Amino acid sequence: MRLEEQVLEKLSHYKDNWPMLKNNLRIRERREKIILEVSSELLREVRRIKEESIENLEQNIERVRKALEGRGAELKIARDGAEASRMVLEICKQYGVKLVVKSKSLTTEEIELNKVLESENIEVIETDLGERIVQLAGQKPSHILGPAFHMTRDEVAEVFTKYYGRPIPPDPQQMVLEVRKEFREKYQRAGMAITGANFIIAESGAMVLVTNEGNDRLALAFAPIHIVIAGVEKIVSSTRDVLKILKILPRNATGQRLSSYVSFHLPNMTAYPREAKLSPRRTIYILIDNGRMEARQDREIKEILYCIRCASCLQVCPPYNLVGGHVFGYIYSGPMGIPWTMIAHGLEKTYFSQLCNTCGLCREACPLDINLPYINSTVKERYGKRFGYPSLNKSLKRYERLITLASRAPNLSNKLLNSSSARKVMEKFIGIDSRRPLPRLSEKNLGEIFTELGLPEKGNIVLYTDLLIYYMYPDWAVKAAKILSSLGYRIIIPSLKSCGMPLIQYGFMDDARRIAGYNVEYLYNLIEQGYTVVSLEPTAQECLTNYYPKLLASEKSRIVAENSYGFFEFLKKIGWKEVTKVLKSLGGVHVTYHLPCHSRARDGSIVVKEFLEALGAKVYFKKIGCCGLAGTWGMKKNGHGYDISIEIGRYLVKEYEKLGGEFIVTECSICLLQFQHLSNLPCRHPLQLVQLASIE
């Protein structure tokens, strides 16, 4: 089934009942309460620990080998999944193992070990509850921490009813009890325990496991043979490093200060098998390369090896939360699943990356500050160059040309955009869903209006608006310019190209680089003359500060990033006290504020909320996530974008409409389009709400 068909199937299956989203929202709620306990210094230190671990990987592997040999255990390195599975199978055959209990199974999922063992009639029991559910359902995990997060309790009950051959009620307590009873005996009878490892400590060879259920502990207590299967990147240098990481891993993963069970496990334990005498347990670590060593040399994606598998990126990813990991993933799923799939399973398996809408919430959520949206665009680029870009994306790549063409005859274009037959033609030939309302072109574009207003040719602020404001909402820019003028600044409108986000979004990185190069050169020259860059569109600002420096890796792009501000961020820099002097009060106005994904003030504050509150408005705010439109992504027809975009937005709007504002307010023109399409409430740009005090 094609990706867009899988999307539509999942959307219709889960209609209004989004188990993945609900699970992740619950975790986010817990996480947000305690995440502030972690300092940014600690986060930076953990990032440095992981950087050093990957840098020193070869030496650390040898340190682990030495430590294990000193404790009577063994280290094997498997080049790929097949080799690792063969190693396990050989050990099973050598010791006549018939029953294997598994725990922390993500890496063994990566290498698809169960298939290999089961094909040799070795019974494999996944002991983590979620893993067990998907194992019995004949599915793959859909979430790296909650393998069965995509299932409802009724679906889980059906799985258990079928397995136990008697009715099991859809009551989590009851289902857990059934599994508990069954597994007590399995743990004692198993000939081998296979576990993953959250970390392996180079200096001692200890493996560290972090779980909540305690299944790993019981699996290990009894098994006479223990095989550890982990990626080589799990090695860290010291115990101290692990203790640092443990401060942030459970907090981010599940919103806990510490998971229920953490063990520092040495391989010299005595086993405790039921029918045998106590005997030294045989322990073998199989560390897997499977693309990791190559990724280590890959400048564009290397930092994904710092991933601690906390799944914070999965918690916030809007398309993933609706369709789940079976569609948005291969074995690794969600945002981190895109590069991990490329590394472990090959570029050809990454087509699902088309579902990433480059909202960037994953980067914001990542405690290690891994630039996932950029990495994922790089994967899309590599896929496109090797196997061909999706035709819809190729057609939308021309968005700037299409808009400028339409703007030459705005009245005619607007008529066409209102005609259903013209929209059908657009859907067929360009791929924009005919159900998606498009904004009307302004009769005059911003450049023309500015010329008529006679605003100065020289000044100290470059007001960068991007395409939509330039051609469709020039009034907002005029208002912004007047506010800045009344605060004493002189504004110019630059002849820049559009920010290029759709190109980045679809992985046309060479084209994006060209645009970035042009814009950076242009702005750099102005900055040299003393200008400050102020962007009116959050996405334009995100390009200037995040994507251009990555795309160009140049000093000029860094300087442009440093000297660019979002419009409201810049107002905050001036000071709310000064700003409120030139604007009329919004006292008595109640608004619900939506934070666009690309609005990121340097100080982490929610500046538009502060702005509106400074003017006296009552602001209702709930941080849920992306509006779902994400530029042209949510305009793409059917399962390619529109349908999933609508479902993401519908959920958000439903929540927003409960909050109590008279308007939905947001500073992103794209988010506004989505809300205008989906909400019964009026939707406004903040600049549409405010008035200059001097204009009575």
Add this chain to the structure above:
Amino acid sequence: MGFDILKLFINRLEDLGAKTYICHSVEDLLQHINDLIKEVKTQILITGSETEYKKQLIERLKENNQNIKVITVDSATPVYDAELSIGFPELALANTGTVIYRASSGIEEASIYFPEIHISIISKNKILHDIEDLESYVDVFLRRGESLYFITGPSSTADIEGEIVKGVHGPRKFYVFVIEW
């Protein structure tokens, strides 16, 4: 080691769903334990570090409960059907509500995790503030060849519709007694 750390430890444990008691004497400790072992029909496992009150407690438990076997798990006696175990952790962490055991055999591991009920008994002076305070301790155990097991509340899962269910594989009930004398 002040009052605040103990208070924090107790608060965290209660938040996690563990029952806690502060005991001021062996009598006090014994009384609380007797309440919990009323339902026990088979045997009680004892594990963990050696302390003076551990010895006293074992003696008293044996005296008072002639019908129940009280087994220390450093022996090789099979203990598969125990309903309750009592452990003496090496350390605890106040800010996370964690107790930390060391073990060097599967039998010790199983005795902590297998029974339905687990009681941890720890002296107040073994409570550290948070995980970073462990830096100097963990390697000492690892160098001696001993593994370390951290327990933070009862075994739990949120795998079915995010609903938290206690007692998946490890103990379903978890008690922590803090010795303060």
